[in-house]
Amino acid sequence: IGAQLVLALNHLHDNGVVHRCLNPELASLDWRGRVRITDLSTCKQKGCAFELDVIKRLKYPFIAPEILKGEVYEPASDWWSLGCCLYQMLTGKALLSQHDSIDSLIKDISKDNCKEAIEETGIKSIKEHPFFGGIDWQKLATDESVGTIQMDLSYSIWSAEQTKIEGVLGPDYGAKYANCHIIQHKKTGEEGVMKLVWKAEMRKTNSGWKRVMNERLAWQKVSGHQYTAGLKGFFETEAAYCFVSEHIRDAVSLSVVIKSAPLPTEVVKYLAGQLAIAVNHMHARGVLHRSLSPECIFIEKCGRLRLCDFESAKLCEFSCHPFGDCSYLAPEIIQGKEYGKEADWWAVGVILVEMLLGNTPLDIFCDKRQITDDCDIDTELLLRVTESIPKMLTNIESIGAQNLLKQLLVANPEQRLGFKRNAYNEIKSHQFFKGLLWPKLESPETEL
Structure with missing residues (x-):
């Protein structure tokens, strides 16, 4: 060692x-x-x-x-x-x-x-x-079998001096990205999207600066995949940390698309398949997202799904810190327990419910006033919500979707689809995805 x-x-x-x-x-x-x-x-x-x-x-x-x-x-x-x-x-x-x-x-x-x-x-x-x-x-x-050290220390061409701001992202990207800017590299003419993380906000918590570095490392790990937005560069100024990602043109946030829910079952199946591939890619690279939600996902004009936000992501197998919107957090996260990859699969299930019904389970069964910003939800309330999920799923027309969600939205993480090592293969073989051309979706060369 x-x-x-x-x-x-x-x-x-x-x-x-x-x-x-x-x-x-x-x-x-x-x-x-x-x-x-x-x-x-x-x-x-x-x-x-x-x-x-x-x-x-x-x-x-x-x-x-x-x-x-x-x-x-x-x-x-x-x-x-x-x-x-x-x-x-x-x-x-x-x-x-x-x-x-x-x-x-x-x-x-x-x-x-x-x-x-x-x-x-x-x-x-x-x-x-x-x-x-x-x-x-x-x-x-x-010799890789012995233990080669491999670290990506490549430095980006992007810097404050070489960045020209062209505009801001439009409303189709969602409210979360209102402060993101479309930028252009002054020398190469290359376009990108710059996300600003203000240092003043990070100083309010002891772990703020470390979260920025976690996001950078995790994003680097998952970049280069057909269903994730690539991280082009990272630099800092006196006031902010700056993430530069690829500019995905003609894209719309899934949170905007869901406003038209319920979506057709075949559309949900198609998007869910891509989301499963993206989540499996993250986990294979040792990354937990910890805060999957429709706001993190964009849909291109061609129908390709892209994960675009890794603010809460971390290189780890397990964690015990809650992040993100309570509506998408697994019960073990809300209860402050240790959690792993299966928590991301719970979030996938919630996103599927929202595409099929228009609301998350928590939104359907809870008064918004019962949910605080720090996810301090009463244990009895959380229990009632999880127990009510099977009944709620009967409102979904697709029997296959009902069955898949009953396995994803299980309160006990050890019994949840996604807990085992071969979770991705189990999800791929589920009856809900019957007829979906997985090899086509998994191939990076496929034109969707």
Whole structure:
């Protein structure tokens, strides 16, 4: 594990980047023993100083002394973090756990007689250290079965200086995208859509800046698929974080389309098939959306569905934080329990109900005044809603759709269609999708 982390950090350093806060929470280990650094939100170009208010939000036992003292940091700072990770793996304790607050830690480190814990050293001397004796570095760096580190550190051509604002998105995109701008690259003439996330809003919560980085990483992971909007670039200004995505012309938000509900069953089947492919693609790339709703989905003029918003998405298998519109959240999310991919399939079921009936189950059975902005729904009310779903589904003409939704909208996540590893194949083979040409929908070359 340590050797793989060495290769990962060296890859960052070769690209002129210092991680600054490598710790066990920001890396994952798969069943084959492959290590991945899953969070790059603390990365910065080398040769900068670290702001104290940023330090206090991070895992300070893993931050090098020179960073805590506000000095310029270099790649050697990451080797300190590596040492702390190795120490914790070998002993089960954090190296600096005796400091009960960051203030006392900074005070101790700032003493004149503070001894440097690590010297600036190159990758060669680290590889040659006796601790890594027996490691075949060449094989480790090239053999995928051993655990190659792969991270996308490509930098976009988009920047504030090269961006020209052409206009705003029209009403067909939905109210959620009112502050998104149609832009053009000044040099290449390439068009895109710029989404602004205001830093002032992010500072209101401790996790605001991290959510932006989660969105960026998750969006990068799922880009390049026929049913997702591609992320072209990301940059920041003094006031905002800026996401640049492809401009999907002649598209309309599914939330606008649903105003004409109930939609024909064949149309719902066609859109649901594409949505299932998109959700399966996300899960295959290790991404939970956590907040699927019609506002996240656009329909092109040709009928192609596109997922366009990953604000709540995260690279993880499980989570316990509620995000999004309560009408589409699975019961386990509302109750504050741990949830996984099956929560996204619940949201798919709710979207299907809305396309077929015009409302979500929560909208049908609840007074809007009973639902707060933070999804604080009474447990008894939630139970009544979930128990009423089978009766509500009898209003749907298609027996196949009723059966599919009864399996998707199950309160117990372990009994829900979508809980098993082969959830996507089970959904594809369901009778509701009989006659749907899955190979055609799954092929990226298919013209819809």
